[in-house]
Structure formats: structure tokens, C-alpha cells
Amino acid sequence: MKIAIIGTGNLGKSIAKGLITNNAITSLYLTKRNIEGLAEFEGYTNVHLTTDNLLAVQKSDIIIFAVQPAHFEGILKMIKPYLTEKHVLISTITGFLIPQIEQEIGEDKFIIRAMPNTAIAVGKSMTCLCSNTQGEKRIQIAEAIFNRLGHSLSIPESQMQAATVVCASGIAFWMRLIRATTQAAIQLGFDAKEAQELAMFTSEGAANLLITNGNHPEEEIDRVTTPKGCTIEGLNEMEHKGLSSSLIQGMVASFNKINNIKKEQI
């Protein structure tokens, strides 16, 4: 696959690492306004670093956009004359809707929105996908890319904002939970390195139980909570302090913020 990433910042670099590590490219063009920040990608024969978005578009079939929302419209206007029927366009831009993209470059283009997360760098992204009518004809290309780098789910565009919070921002939310459990483990007597090891692998085990068994979390919780035991004591104290409620309220606040992102950045 000949892929370009337009805007190789935090997410773009994560996608590039995933693509390179998983041998998912024939050629990869990475663009950034200042390519000094891309030194880690030097030395790969099939990876090209450039400030020239037009070159990257012309040399590639699949164009992944990973710029901040305020920069996207200008880039679409600039590349429009260079788009051909070969191009599949994949936008990871938060809050930028397919009709807005179509308005800039036309409804006849293959347009897909993808919402991956930074775990794509290690082949573990939960990525949600949707497309315009034309893009449905190429959605299997996006599924092939993102399934190789984790797990994908096709959803209606109306759910993309929620997917951004749950999956993309979700990495940050889970990191906080892992950090908090690490802090607790230190307080309970482990050194910092061991504490993080315990927190990381326990959270991985919890997720894998659900992925493998397909159970509801409460079923797995029931297996852990010995009557009158220490687990239920801890769980109930967490709920008295509002654990579930604060997570839900935080995610709803994150969801509401997306509506204002584009307006605020202009």
C-alpha cells in the first residue's frame, strides 16, 4: 500500500510506527511543517519525510489526514486539484464532518473517517470507521489497515463524536486509572517500578478476560468478590466516592467539548 500521512504529530507518528512495525506499507510519505521532528523515521528506504503535502498526495494512493482540526480545511483546498480517482482519503480529524469534507473536495471522492487511538503504535488501536457513499466502496481498505493495527468497528457518522471520547481520548482516561492504581500500589508497599508492572498487567488481564470470554464486567467482578471479603469492601468505598459517576461525567464533558473545538481553534 502506498500511504501518506498528512500532519505527522502525536497521532500521525503513532500511525506511522504501527504501519512500519507491521510491514503494512509499500511506501510511506510523512509530512509535517518542520520535518526535524521526524528524525526517528530516517533510514527506512520506503519512508519519505517531507514538508510537501502535494508531493505526498501525488505519490500515494491512501491519504491519512492527522492535522489539528483548524488546519484541515486549508489543506483540503490545497490538495483538491491533485486528487484523482485512485485516492482513498482517511480523516482522523475530530469534529470535522464528512459533509464538510465533501463541500471542499466533492462527493465523488472516496472519503472515510477513522477514529484510532495512539495504541496504534503498538498494533492495539480500537478504531471506529465511517464513510461517505463513495467511500463505502473502499471501506474494506480502511478495515484492512486498521484491523492489522488493532480492532476496527464500522459505525454511523452520528456516533463518531462519542467514539472519539470513548476510544481516542479513552487512552488518556485509562492511563489515569492505571496511574492511580500504581500510586495506590506504592502506598501499599511496592516500589514504583513494580507498582506500575502490577497495574499494567492487571489491567491487561481484566480487558483480556472480557475480550476472550465475552462476559459482562459484573460477571467477572462476581468471581472476584468473596463475600465479606476485601474486594467488595474496596469496590463499595470507590463507589461511595463516586468512581463510576466521575468517569461518566468526565466522558460526557469530553463529548460536549468536541462541538466547540473547531470554532475555538480558528
Ligand SMILES: NC(=O)C1=CN([C@@H]2O[C@H](COP(=O)(O)OP(=O)(O)OC[C@H]3O[C@@H](n4cnc5c(N)ncnc54)[C@H](O)[C@@H]3O)[C@@H](O)[C@H]2O)C=CC1
Ligand atoms: N492525539 C490523539 O490521540 C488523537 C488525535 N486525533 C486527531 O488527530 C489530529 C491530530 O492530533 P495530534 O496528533 O494530537 O496533533 P499534533 O499537533 O500532535 O499533530 C498535528 C501535526 O500536523 C502538522 N501540521 C500542521 N499543519 C500542517 C500542514 N499544513 N502540513 C503538514 N503538517 C501539518 C503539525 O506540525 C503537527 O505535527 C487532530 O485532528 C485530532 O483531533 C484523533 C484521535 C486520537
Ligand SMILES: O=C(O)[C@@H]1CCC=N1
Ligand atoms: O484531545 C483531542 O482533542 C484529540 C481527539 C481525541 C484525542 N485527542
